[in-house]
Amino acid sequence: MDTPYVYLKDLAAEANVPPDGILSRTLQNDGRSKVILFGFAPGQELSAHHAPYPAMLQFVEGEATLLLGDERKEASAGTFAYMAPNLEHGIKAKTKVVMLLTLLKNPESPKA
Secondary structure, eight states: OOOOOOOOOOOOHHOOOOSEEEEEEEEOOOSSSEEEEEEEEETTTTEEESSSSOOEEEEEEEEEEETTTEEEEEEEETTTTETTTTTTTTEESSSSEEEEEESSSSOOOOOO
């Protein structure tokens, strides 16, 4: 890494969403975390899957339906979701969606 930080003034402007697809761009990646910017064209989806890490979703733009475990939740700009490791989850974009995913690859253990 050339600089000790990542700075993006406007996440929505960074997401060049394809007209009929999904953008996935890694913004930061180290031993403890990985941050990925996603852009979904309307109607695009990531089917239900699991991740071995805790994860956070932050919606920057658009409207989507989230699958979190066995529940469906509506998401729009400003929505935040935390997911425990191995929680089944998925997303379906209703409109153009820009979303930030943060994976906590090596979370600190609680002190005994």
